[in-house]
Structures are given as C-alpha cells and as structure tokens.
Amino acid sequence: MDDIKETILNLLTDLHPDIDFEQETNLIDSKILDSFDIVSLIADINDELDVAISADKIIPENFNSLDSLAKLVKELSDED
Amino acid sequence: MLFTSYNFIAFLSAVIILYWLIPRKARWVLLLVADMVFYYFSKTTALPVNLIYLVSTIVSTYIFTNLITRNANKEKAYLKANKESLDKETKKKYKEQQKAVRRRLLIGSIVVNIGMLAVVKYTNFTISNINSIMGVLGSAHRLTFVDIAVPMGISYYIFQTVGYSIDCYRGKTEAQKNIFKLALFASFFPQLVQGPISRYDDLAPALFESKEFDFKYISYGLQRILWGFFKKLVIADRLLTAVTTIIKDTETYNGLFVVLGMLFYAIELYCDFTGGIDITIGAAEALGIPLKENFIRPYFSKTLKEFWNRWHITMGTWFTDYIFYPLSVSKFMLNLNRSSRKHLGDKIGKRVPVYTATIIVWFATGIWHGASWNFIVWGLGNCLVLLISQELEPFYRFFHSKTKVNGTRIWDAVRIIRTMLIVSSLRLFDCYRDVPLTFKMFGSIFTDKAVINKETLMGLGLEPTDYIVVLIGVIIVFVVSLIGRSGSVRDKISTIPYWGKFAIWFGLFLIVLIFGQYGIGYAASQFIYNQF
Amino acid sequence: MKTGKLKTIIRIIASAVVVVLVLTFLTLLLTPKFMSGVTEGAMIAEFYDEEMCHDVVFVGDCELYENISPVTLWENYGISSYIRGSAQQLIWQSYYLMEDTLRYEKPDVFVFNVLSMKYNTPQKETYNRMTLDGMRWSSSKIESINASMLPEEHFIEYVFPILRFHSRWNDLTEDDINYLIDKDKVSHNGYYMRVDSKPVSKIPNGMPLGDYTFGDNAMYYLDKMVELCHKNNVELVLVKAPSLFPVWYPEWDAQIEKFASAHKIKYYNLLDCADTIGIDWNTDTYDAGLHLNLSGATKTSVFLGQILRDECHIKDHRGDPYYEKIWAPKIDFYYEDIEEQKIKYNITDN
Numbered sequence: 001m002d003d004i005k006e007t008i009l010n011l012l013t014d015l016h017p018d019i020d021f022e023q024e025t026n027l028i029d030s031k032i033l034d035s036f037d038i039v040s041l042i043a044d045i046n047d048e049l050d051v052a053i054s055a056d057k058i059i060p061e062n063f064n065s066l067d068s069l070a071k072l073v074k075e076l077s078d079e080d
Numbered sequence: 081m082l083f084t085s086y087n088f089i090a091f092l093s094a095v096i097i098l099y100w101l102i103p104r105k106a107r108w109v110l111l112l113v114a115d116m117v118f119y120y121f122s123k124t125t126a127l128p129v130n131l132i133y134l135v136s137t138i139v140s141t142y143i144f145t146n147l148i149t150r151n152a153n154k155e156k157a158y159l160k161a162n163k164e165s166l167d168k169e170t171k172k173k174y175k176e177q178q179k180a181v182r183r184r185l186l187i188g189s190i191v192v193n194i195g196m197l198a199v200v201k202y203t204n205f206t207i208s209n210i211n212s213i214m215g216v217l218g219s220a221h222r223l224t225f226v227d228i229a230v231p232m233g234i235s236y237y238i239f240q241t242v243g244y245s246i247d248c249y250r251g252k253t254e255a256q257k258n259i260f261k262l263a264l265f266a267s268f269f270p271q272l273v274q275g276p277i278s279r280y281d282d283l284a285p286a287l288f289e290s291k292e293f294d295f296k297y298i299s300y301g302l303q304r305i306l307w308g309f310f311k312k313l314v315i316a317d318r319l320l321t322a323v324t325t326i327i328k329d330t331e332t333y334n335g336l337f338v339v340l341g342m343l344f345y346a347i348e349l350y351c352d353f354t355g356g357i358d359i360t361i362g363a364a365e366a367l368g369i370p371l372k373e374n375f376i377r378p379y380f381s382k383t384l385k386e387f388w389n390r391w392h393i394t395m396g397t398w399f400t401d402y403i404f405y406p407l408s409v410s411k412f413m414l415n416l417n418r419s420s421r422k423h424l425g426d427k428i429g430k431r432v433p434v435y436t437a438t439i440i441v442w443f444a445t446g447i448w449h450g451a452s453w454n455f456i457v458w459g460l461g462n463c464l465v466l467l468i469s470q471e472l473e474p475f476y477r478f479f480h481s482k483t484k485v486n487g488t489r490i491w492d493a494v495r496i497i498r499t500m501l502i503v504s505s506l507r508l509f510d511c512y513r514d515v516p517l518t519f520k521m522f523g524s525i526f527t528d529k530a531v532i533n534k535e536t537l538m539g540l541g542l543e544p545t546d547y548i549v550v551l552i553g554v555i556i557v558f559v560v561s562l563i564g565r566s567g568s569v570r571d572k573i574s575t576i577p578y579w580g581k582f583a584i585w586f587g588l589f590l591i592v593l594i595f596g597q598y599g600i601g602y603a604a605s606q607f608i609y610n611q612f
Numbered sequence: 613m614k615t616g617k618l619k620t621i622i623r624i625i626a627s628a629v630v631v632v633l634v635l636t637f638l639t640l641l642l643t644p645k646f647m648s649g650v651t652e653g654a655m656i657a658e659f660y661d662e663e664m665c666h667d668v669v670f671v672g673d674c675e676l677y678e679n680i681s682p683v684t685l686w687e688n689y690g691i692s693s694y695i696r697g698s699a700q701q702l703i704w705q706s707y708y709l710m711e712d713t714l715r716y717e718k719p720d721v722f723v724f725n726v727l728s729m730k731y732n733t734p735q736k737e738t739y740n741r742m743t744l745d746g747m748r749w750s751s752s753k754i755e756s757i758n759a760s761m762l763p764e765e766h767f768i769e770y771v772f773p774i775l776r777f778h779s780r781w782n783d784l785t786e787d788d789i790n791y792l793i794d795k796d797k798v799s800h801n802g803y804y805m806r807v808d809s810k811p812v813s814k815i816p817n818g819m820p821l822g823d824y825t826f827g828d829n830a831m832y833y834l835d836k837m838v839e840l841c842h843k844n845n846v847e848l849v850l851v852k853a854p855s856l857f858p859v860w861y862p863e864w865d866a867q868i869e870k871f872a873s874a875h876k877i878k879y880y881n882l883l884d885c886a887d888t889i890g891i892d893w894n895t896d897t898y899d900a901g902l903h904l905n906l907s908g909a910t911k912t913s914v915f916l917g918q919i920l921r922d923e924c925h926i927k928d929h930r931g932d933p934y935y936e937k938i939w940a941p942k943i944d945f946y947y948e949d950i951e952e953q954k955i956k957y958n959i960t961d962n
Contacts, residue, residue, distance in 0.1 A: 055406035056250035
C-alpha cells in the first residue's frame with residue numbers, strides 16, 4: 001500500500017473506527033460518509049498531503065471507496 | 081392555475097393527450113408552449129412584470145453558460161493543438177488563466193440571478209431591519225417600503241438555473257445552445273410553482289428526447305396525481321381551518337392547544353406539500369418524464385439529520401452541493417482550518433470551518449423560506465440541533481455499547497417520536513411567524529392549562545365527522561407509507577387481479593370526489609409552498 | 613390471443629358501466645331533494661311531468677308562484693295554466709325558461725312578472741342552482757347557465773352536480789334515500805300554497821335610489837322576450853304582482869309602461885289594483901306583505917283570470933273531457949293540501 005492510500009485510510013478510520021474501509025465500495029450511496037465527513041476528510045487531506053480537492057470533485061464516484069479516493073488524490077497531486 | 085382547479089385538470093389532460101399524439105421531435109416545443117399557457121393563467125401579479133424575471137433568468141443564464149462552455153472548449157482545443165510545444169508550467173498557467181475567466185463569468189451569472197431573487201424577496205426585509213436599527217440609534221428617519229410582488233416560483237426556477245450555471249462551470253454539463261430548450265428546463269410547468277428543484281443533467285434528457293409511448297406512463301402518472309389530490313384535498317385542506325384557528329387566536333389556544341397545533345400542522349404541511357409534489361411528479365410521469373423524489377417518508381426519520389435527508393430532498397442537496405461543499409473546501413476555509421487547528425488544537429480547530437459553513441448554509445436555508453427573522457431563527461435552530469447531536473455522537477456510541485436498546489423497535493419508536501417533536505417544535509417559528517411570540521407559545525405548553533374537550537375541538541371550525549375523515553385519512557397515509565418501505569406501492573397494486581386494482585383506484589377517486597374540500601362552500605387554499 | 617383481447621374489451625366495458633352506475637347513484641344521493649322545507653327547489657323540474665296543454669304559462673319569481681293559483685284559474689275560467697317560477701328568478705332565466713317551454717308546447721300567453729327587471733347581474737349561487745338544476749338539458753339551459761354564473765361558479769358543476777353537492781355527505785337525511793329517484797309533487801301547477809297569515813305591520817317607503825333606469829342586460833332580455841313571443845306567435849303579458857315588498861318604485865313602473873305601450877303589449881300593475889282585487893293586507897298575506905297566502909292568491913287569480921279571459925280571449929275548457937280528466941286529480945290534491953296545511957298551522961274554518 002502506498003503512502004497516499006495509507007494516509008487516507010488512517011483519516012477515514014479516524015472518522016469511523018467501525019468501518020472496514022479496505023472492503024467498502026459504497027461509502028456514499030450507502031450513506032456511511034455524510035457531508036460532514038466529506039468536508040472534514042477534504043480538510044484533513046489538504047492538511048496532511050497538501051492536496052486541495054475542489055467542490056466539483058465531490059461526486060459519489062470519487063468518494064465511494066478508498067481506492068477511488070486515493071486515485072483522485074494522486075491525480076490531483078500529479079497535476080501540480 | 082391551482083393544481084386542484086378544474087382548469088388545471090383540463091389543461092393537464094389536454095397537454096398529455098396532445099403530447100403523445102404529436103411527433104416525438106415536436107414534443108418539447110409543446111411543453112414549452114404549455115409552460116407559457118400555465119404561466120399566463122397563473123398570474124398572481126401583473127403578467128409582464130412576472131414574465132420579466134423568468135425571461136431575464138433564461139437569457140442571462142443562456143449567455144453566461146454558453147460563454148463558459150465556449151471558453152472551456154477553446155482551452156481544450158488550444159491545449160490539444162499545442163500539446164507538444166507547451167511545457168507543464170505554461171500549460172498550468174494557461175489553464176489557471178482560463179479558469180479565472182470562467183469563474184468571472186459564473187460570478188456574473190450568479191450575481192444577476194441571485195441578485196434578482198434578493199431584490200424581489202429581501203428588499204423590504206432589509207428596509208425593515210435598517211429602520212429598526214435607525215430606531216435604536218434614535219433617528220426619526222425611516223425608509224419607505226417598496227411595492228414588489230414576488231413572482232410565482234422564482235425561488236425554484238432561479239435555483240435551477242443557478243445550479244445549472246455551476247454545473248456548466250464545473251464541466252459537469254455543456255451549455256445548452258438552444259435558448260428555447262433552456263427556457264423549457266427553467267419553466268417546466270409541473271414543477272414551476274413548488275419544485276422539486278431539478279438538476280439539468282437529470283431532467284434535460286427526458287425533456288428534450290421524448291420516450292416511446294407506453295400506457296404505463298399515463299396510468300402511473302394519474303395514480304400518483306390522484307394520491308396527491310387525496311392528501312391535499314381530503315386531509316390537508318380539511319385540517320387547515322383548525323391550524324389557522326389555533327395560530328390566529330393565541331389568547332384562547334395556548335398550552336396543550338399549541339401541542340395540538342403542532343400535530344395538526346405536521347399532518348397538514350406533510351399532506352399539502354407532499355400531495356403537491358405527488359401531483360407534480362405524477363404530471364411529469366404521465367409525460368414520460370421522471371422527476372427526482374422530494375420526500376422519502378420523512379416522518380419515519382430517527383434523527384433530525386435523517387429527517388433533512390428525507391424532507392424536501394432536492395432543496396437540501398442543492399444547498400449541500402452548491403453552497404456547503406464549495407464553501408467548506410474553499411481556499412479560505414482550508415486556511416481557516418489550518419490556523420484554527422494551530423491555535424485551538426486539532427479537536428476543536430478542525431470543527432471551525434465545517435461549523436462555519438453549516439451555520440451559513442442553515443442561515444441561507446432559513447432566509448430562502450421567507451424574508452423574516454422567524455425563518456432565520458428556524459434555520460439556525462435546526463442547525464443548532466444538528467450540531468449538538470453531531471457533538472453527542474461519541475456519547476451515543478458509548479450509551480449504545482453499554483445498553484442493548486439500539487435497534488429495538490421500541491427504541492426506534494422513541495427516536496422517531498423525539499425527532500417528530502424536535503421538527504414540530506422548530507416549526508412553531510413558521511406557524512407564529514414571530515420570534516418572541518413563538519417562544520411565549522412554546523413556554524405556554526408547560527404553564528397554561530387550556531382544556532381540550534369536545535366543545536373546544538368543535539370551536540376549531542371542524543365538525544366531528546371532519547375529525548373522523550382526517551383520522552381515517554391519516555391511517556391510510558400511514559399504512560401506505562409502511563407498505564412503501566419495501567418498494568413502489570403502485571407496483572404492488574399493479575400485481576393485484578384486475579377488479580382488486582379497479583376497486584382500489586376507483587375507490588380512491590370516489591373518496592377524493594366526495595370527501596375532498598373543493599368547490600363552492602370550500603374556498604380552495606393555495607399550496608403552502610407556493611409562496612416560497 | 614384473441615380471447616385475451618376480448619377479455620380486455622369486456623373488462624373495459626364492465627368497468628365503464630360500474631363507474632357510470634356508481635357516479636349516477638352518488639349524484640342522485642347527494643343532490644338536494646327539496647322535498648321538505650325549501651320545496652321551491654323542486655318546482656322547475658315538475659313541469660316536465662305535465663300534460664302539455666297549457667293556455668297560459670307564467671315565468672318569474674316568487675311573486676308569481678306564491679300569488680297566482682292555476683287551480684283557481686281553472687275552476688273559475690276553465691283556463692289551463694302553469695307557473696314556471698323559482699326563487700329570485702332573474703330575467704334571463706325567465707327568458708330561457710320561455711324558450712325551454714316552447715320546446716314542449718305553445719301556450720297562447722306568456723305572463724312575465726317584471727320585478728326581476730331590478731336585477732341586471734347574477735345574484736346568488738343558491739338561487740341559480742334552484743332555477744337551473746331542474747331544467748332539462750338543452751341549448752336554453754346551457755345559455756341560461758352561462759348567463760347566470762357568478763365568478764366563483766363553474767359550468768362543469770352544472771354538468772356534474774356531484775362536484776357542487778359532494779359536501780352534502782355530511783348532511784344526508786332520510787329524504788335523500790326516500791326521494792332518490794321518485795319525487796313528490798310539491799306545487800299545484802307551479803303554485804306554492806300557504807294558508808297561514810301574518811298581517812302587514814307597516815307599508816314600506818322605498819329608500820330613494822340614485823338611478824332608477826333598468827340595467828341594459830335586463831332590458832336586453834326583455835327585448836328578447838318580446839322578439840321570442842312575436843316569432844312564436846305567443847302573446848306576452850307583463851304583470852307586477854301584488855306584493856308590498858320588495859318595493860316597486862313608480863319610476864320603474866313608468867319605464868315598464870313606456871316599454872309596453874311602445875311594443876304594444878299588455879302590462880297590468882296588480883299592486884295598484886290591490887283594492888279592486890280586494891286584498892286585505894291583514895288577512896291575505898302569510899309573511900307581512902312579501903307574499904300572498906291562499907286567500908290572497910285566490911283573489912288575485914280571480915282578478916287576473918278575468919283579464920286573461922276578456923282581454924286575451926283564452927278559451928274556457930271546462931266540460932271538455934280531455935281537460936277535465938287532467939284537472940280532476942289536481943283539484944283533489946289541492947284541497948287535500950289545504951286541509952293538511954290547516955291542521956299544520958292550526959287554522960279552524962269560521
């Protein structure tokens with residue numbers, strides 16, 4: 001597991017200790033993450049990884065699983 | 081044109097029949113014409129004035145969004161053409177420049193549209209606040225109120241067009257090049273007066289590309305409309321008299337009557353608003369156009385947060401997607417996040433930006449419902465409860481780990497009733513429309529001892545038989561909601577043998593026909609949400 | 613495949629039959645019956661049960677149907693007559709009732725009471741319904757509805773009365789079941805009989821009006837009446853019935869006089885003739901001067917019958933077996949009613 005993914009996993013586990021984020025692929029649609037969680041997560045990612053996720057990236061496809069989120073962050077950090 | 085008028089029924093029937101008869105390519109034009117007819121016959125204020133706002137929204141949105149899309153396409157073409165020659169830095173710089181252009185265009189569009197909404201809805205509210213401040217400062221000077229009528233449905237169509245502009249900016253959708261198609265999106269008649277607030281990429285394909293005729297569209301649409309009429313005409317309009325009586329006479333109806341008023345208003349508002357939305361969705365469905373659901377059994381919610389995910393859903397998601405997210409992930413908020421964490425520590429510091437955004441959104445939600453302080457306090461009251469329950473989350477987790485109540489039916493019922501009480505108590509701000517009075521009446525629940533008996537109940541303007549009709553109506557709605565938890569009620573009914581189906585739908589029709597509050601003798605009331 | 617299609621067609625037809633039957637039943641159930649209390653609401657419909665051989669048909673408001681008795685006209689002059697009267701019947705409603713009557717028969721004379729000239733616009737929804745619901749469907753009914761509707765009324769509520777009367781589910785009585793289909797006779801050829809009396813306490817002095825000119829809409833229909841009667845070769849007679857209230861102003865009377873002489877039609881102000889008729893305002897009215905009772909109506913009918921016989925040359929049908937057969941049961945019903953009312957109002961013969 002790469003650094004980015006691991007950092008995100010830690011942040012997610014902080015938010016919901018009871019969820020197995022490596023398995024879950026329906027975080028938004030099954031309402032595990034709500035809008036509060038999403039913006040806290042974005043703030044945390046910004047803090048830890050120095051990547052800014054803008055509002056137009058907040059769509060279920062990007063936040064439904066750890067993998068998709070890690071992919072998004074990687075893409076954004078590559079752009080810089 | 082009220083949804084519950086003969087004219088609307090005749091108008092809708094004509095539109096549905098014509099719609100399926102004419103060639104598919106022409107259908108969206110028919111819908112646009114229908115919008116104009118609907119708007120013309122719904123004139124609550126002078127028509128030209130009313131129309132100016134709608135047309136301004138359409139034209140300004142059309143211009144700004146097309147400029148945004150054109151810029152985005154230009155950027156793409158330029159980058160593609162110069163793929164080899166440009167280095168990474170130059171590309172990035174160019175992209176940022178273009179994005180700034182689009183941003184300015186978006187801001188232009190938002191300023192025009194939200195500005196228009198603000199002027200018609202909030203000018204007098206602002207004036208009254210300025211006057212109060214001048215009073216406090218001891219100035220005798222007062223500004224005079226302006227005479228602006230709020231055009232029909234403006235809060236809804238402006239939210240749709242602004243959402244669409246933002247979608248164009250975000251690249252989620254391309255700008256519509258045909259202004260008449262955009263006009264149809266902005267003014268689609270079933271949802272013109274009270275929502276739901278649709279998103280362009282959800283609604284537009286169905287509006288412009290009509291489906292192949294299927295009788296199911298018409299039958300399902302009419303069934304949904306009938307259900308809406310039932311809730312609106314049989315229950316909501318019947319209870320309205322009692323609700324109004326209780327609210328208007330605060331001297332007589334205090335104490336327990338406030339609780340009764342809360343209950344009646346909860347039923348009345350639900351049946352009125354969801355009934356209206358049923359008619360809206362049913363009308364669109366009969367044209368083969370699916371609209372987003374606006375309610376999913378909200379009164380079964382166990383928390384206030386859940387309630388707001390199930391009540392007036394399209395409004396809630398609009399505020400989340402277009403205000404809450406951009407606000408809370410903006411540069412400003414991210415910086416605020418960093419500095420507040422530094423100064424206040426991780427735990428408290430990380431809450432500052434999210435809570436700030438939440439408060440702003442609920443302030444906006446409050447003022448969107450009405451330009452007065454009672455709605456602002458109502459919005460902030462909801463916000464307060466949401467934030468407190470967010471903070472209590474660890475406590476609940478602890479409580480549930482120590483007890484076994486979580487998940488039991490009784491505990492669920494307790495939570496549902498608790499949520500209902502919170503929602504209804506907050507709604508008193510909406511009922512009494514005056515902040516101090518609301519607090520006074522809420523306090524009177526615990527201090528005043530008004531007696532509720534047969535005699536005082538009759539004083540509310542309903543006859544004993546009316547209470548029976550309401551009670552049976554509410555039971556029917558409740559049972560239907562229970563059945564609806566496991567899937568579409570209409571689907572379930574459609575599997576029953578023919579005469580069973582016939583009995584259900586014809587029976588419902590007869591109930592509306594006989595027990596509905598319509599016609600002379602009953603002054604038909606406006607849907608409550610028309611005014612927003 | 614074929615049987616499936618047949619089954620669908622049968623289902624559709626069967627469903628349609630059920631829908632029509634249930635809605636018809638509910639309409640019959642919920643529509644007011646007017647069999648007790650306000651019986652005036654049932655009078656317009658009664659006309660269609662008649663043998664259509666009337667010499668004289670009266671059209672107008674309560675001043676006709678409470679002040680003129682066709683039985684008296686028959687007994688004294690052998691005149692066969694009918695009153696198509698209803699509460700606050702407006703002039704266009706009277707006009708369309710004339711049109712409607714001409715679909716069934718051609719009387720020698722139409723008598724119109726001119727009091728309703730004072731109304732130029734629709735007045736009251738309840739009275740509209742009482743006049744219009746009883747009419748059979750025809751172009752006259754449609755035009756009458758359109759001319760009578762108030763802004764809050766809808767044509768469709770006349771086509772489907774259940775839309776108007778559905779709220780009566782809460783006020784249903786035994787009458788609504790008993791008279792679901794068959795109705796009792798409530799009038800004597802359109803005459804609403806009352807035998808009790810209440811003396812006039814004071815003669816009214818009308819409040820002065822700003823303008824006494826009849827409205828243009830009312831005049832329009834008066835012209836149309838003249839035209840209709842002329843075209844159908846029926847004589848039009850105008851009367852002002854002998855009621856003290858509502859006030860009939862001399863200025864109005866002058867306008868009618870002028871109109872009548874200009875169009876060469878007869879006009880009789882029976883209120884001015886009250887003394888000649890022999891009306892005793894202490895005994896001949898049941899509500900202190902608005903309407904006459906049986907005694908007053910009998911006197912008025914005797915007086916008017918003379919005019920109809922002498923001036924309009926209406927034939928005496930007494931002795932004609934055809935007419936005698938029609939009138940015999942009517943006379944029986946008339947005297948039965950008198951006796952019943954005498955008991956009801958506790959009146960003893962002197």
